[in-house]
Amino acid sequence: MPLIDISDLHVRFGPVHAVRGVTLAVNEGEAFGIVGESGSGKSTVLRAICGLAPTSAGTIRIDGQTLTAPRSPAFYRRAQMVFQDPYASLHPRHTVDKVLSEPLAIHGFSDREARVERALNDVGLGQGFRFRYPHQLSGGQRQRVAVARALILEPTILLLDEPTSALDASIQAEVLNLLDRLRSERGLTYVLVSHDLAVVAHMCERLIVMQHGQTVEELTRAELQSHRAAKDYTRNLLAASEGFTRAAP
Amino acid sequence: MTLLAVENLTVTFPSRQGPQSVVRNVSFTLGRERLGIVGESGSGKSQTGRALLGLTPTSGLATADRMEFDGIDLRAASPAQWRKLRGARMSMVMQDPKFSLNPVMTIGRQLAEAARRVASGSADARDRAVAMLEAVQIRDPARVMAAYPHELSGGMGQRAMIAMMLITEPDLLIADEPTSALDVTVQIEVLRILDDLVTSRGMGLIFISHDLQLVSSFCDRVLVMYAGRVVEELRAADLAQAQHPYTRGLMGCLPRIDGDQRPLPTLQRDEAWAR
Numbered sequence: 144m145p146l147i148d149i150s151d152l153h154v155r156f157g158p159v160h161a162v163r164g165v166t167l168a169v170n171e172g173e174a175f176g177i178v179g180e181s182g183s184g185k186s187t188v189l190r191a192i193c194g195l196a197p198t199s200a201g202t203i204r205i206d207g208q209t210l211t212a213p214r215s216p217a218f219y220r221r222a223q224m225v226f227q228d229p230y231a232s233l234h235p236r237h238t239v240d241k242v243l244s245e246p247l248a249i250h251g252f253s254d255r256e257a258r259v260e261r262a263l264n265d266v267g268l269g270q271g272f273r274f275r276y277p278h279q280l281s282g283g284q285r286q287r288v289a290v291a292r293a294l295i296l297e298p299t300i301l302l303l304d305e306p307t308s309a310l311d312a313s314i315q316a317e318v319l320n321l322l323d324r325l326r327s328e329r330g331l332t333y334v335l336v337s338h339d340l341a342v343v344a345h346m347c348e349r350l351i352v353m354q355h356g357q358t359v360e361e362l363t364r365a366e367l368q369s370h371r372a373a374k375d376y377t378r379n380l381l382a383a384s385e386g387f388t389r390a391a392p
Numbered sequence: 393m394t395l396l397a398v399e400n401l402t403v404t405f406p407s408r409q410g411p412q413s414v415v416r417n418v419s420f421t422l423g424r425e426r427l428g429i430v431g432e433s434g435s436g437k438s439q440t441g442r443a444l445l446g447l448t449p450t451s452g453l454a455t456a457d458r459m460e461f462d463g464i465d466l467r468a469a470s471p472a473q474w475r476k477l478r479g480a481r482m483s484m485v486m487q488d489p490k491f492s493l494n495p496v497m498t499i500g501r502q503l504a505e506a507a508r509r510v511a512s513g514s515a516d517a518r519d520r521a522v523a524m525l526e527a528v529q530i531r532d533p534a535r536v537m538a539a540y541p542h543e544l545s546g547g548m549g550q551r552a553m554i555a556m557m558l559i560t561e562p563d564l565l566i567a568d569e570p571t572s573a574l575d576v577t578v579q580i581e582v583l584r585i586l587d588d589l590v591t592s593r594g595m596g597l598i599f600i601s602h603d604l605q606l607v608s609s610f611c612d613r614v615l616v617m618y619a620g621r622v623v624e625e626l627r628a629a630d631l632a633q634a635q636h637p638y639t640r641g642l643m644g645c646l647p648r649i650d651g652d653q654r655p656l657p658t659l660q661r662d663e664a665w666a667r
Binding site: 180181282311312313315316317319320323324338340341342344345346367368369370379380381383384385386387388389 | 432433546575576577578579580583584587602604605606608609610641642645646647648649650651652654655656657658659
């Protein structure tokens with residue numbers, strides 16, 4: 144049985160039909176990618192999973208259980224989200240310590256001190272960063288804090304919404320390596336949304352390509368790597384991400 | 393033929409720790425070609441582009457041993473001379489059309505305003521605006537002329553912006569991350585338009601970007617900047633043979649669709665690069 148099972152998901156925001164019937168299944172321990180251009184509804188699928196976007200039709204099941212709205216505290220202990228922009232997703236007037244302790248307080252953990260220390264070590268930041276404010280950190284360090292915040296409740300599912308697209312290439316490599324290492328150490332399940340095919344090819348075993356709120360096709364990493372896409376849209380996307388090619392004169 | 397010659401351009405901003413140079417001793421020449429400037433955030437690439445147009449923020453100071461555009465000494469240019477140059481002979485495309493187009497003016501009026509410099513009258517300015525929108529492959533110029541910036545998609549807005557900058561047929565176009573806010577497929581279309589215009593009009597283009605792969609596939613020559621300095625200059629085709637460890641590191645740390653290297657190599661910075 145798949146860990147995350149989404150069938151025929153629709154999301155409407157007033158007159159806008161952002162997601163039109165997406166079906167996908169993610170197995171435990173797998174990294175699943177969602178690729179698409181802006182406005183394709185890829186982030187909305189992710190937000191619908193964690194209850195930040197309204198589900199207007201279809202079902203989302205975790206471990207066979209249909210999710211309730213609003214989501215239960217138990218859900219948030221299993222699934223956490225990392226957002227795109229670490230400059231916008233951390234509270235500017237909360238220290239790293241406060242950012243990390245808050246979820247622990249909400250969920251009534253007792254050994255907060257030790258968990259905060261461990262979370263910082265896990266993402267390679269160390270204790271020196273504990274009482275800093277976000278503006279005292281670089282972009283890569285902030286995204287590490289965001290990952291630490293997501294992992295502090297020891298979830299099994301991590302929902303990653305463009306986790307590296309606001310970062311420089313060299314910092315992106317560090318964050319991707321961190322995510323990769325954490326997944327293999329803890330057997331986490333990832334759903335990763337990105338516009339960057341190379342990032343998804345690097346991180347995910349399977350992926351779907353989305354356009355206009357619908358799934359264009361589903362591919363495995365091997366199919367993506369060997370450019371075996373069935374649909375024209377995916378082929379265009381693949382060609383465009385190779386860089387600029389001058390048309391033959 | 394040299395269009396632009398820059399020697400030892402330095403841009404300095406005051407800070408609490410004393411003056412900080414964000415661009416240091418940058419020298420290059422540009423002919424009628426595509427020159428790429430690549431670097432990560434904070435490398436000084438955008439400030440280099442702005443200094444060339446005399447657009448360094450007033451708190452900063454740009455100095456150079458030589459800064460000549462088509463025989464004109466830009467260092468000594470008066471505000472009146474700058475006004476004659478900017479827009480008419482050298483212009484700049486900014487990163488995000490959302491923030492660089494006037495939100496309360498229709499695209500048509502903004503384009504016509506730019507075209508007034510070269511047009512004989514307002515009807516002519518309008519005709520030129522429509523023709524330019526067609527040149528950047530906007531299929532429905534009448535609609536776009538009447539639209540406000542918020543009514544256009546990112547790709548359309550960026551095309552309108554490029555149209556506006558090219559309407560005066562400048563000799564030099566500085567494009568600061570012109571496609572970074574766009575989707576990959578739209579990005580390629582916009583680049584194709586730029587490429588055609590550069591080739592057909594013989595413009596010089598400075599293309600500023602953080603995307604090494606994109607720049608190398610688009611430009612003739614590439615300057616790689618790190619901490620305000622040009623650490624390497626090379627022909628775009630020779631990027632694979634880059635010598636500087638920073639350039640090589642930057643290339644190496646990108647994930648590739650068909651590569652399966654894990655963990656990704658990370659960039660080990662060396663203090664000496666910044667010196």
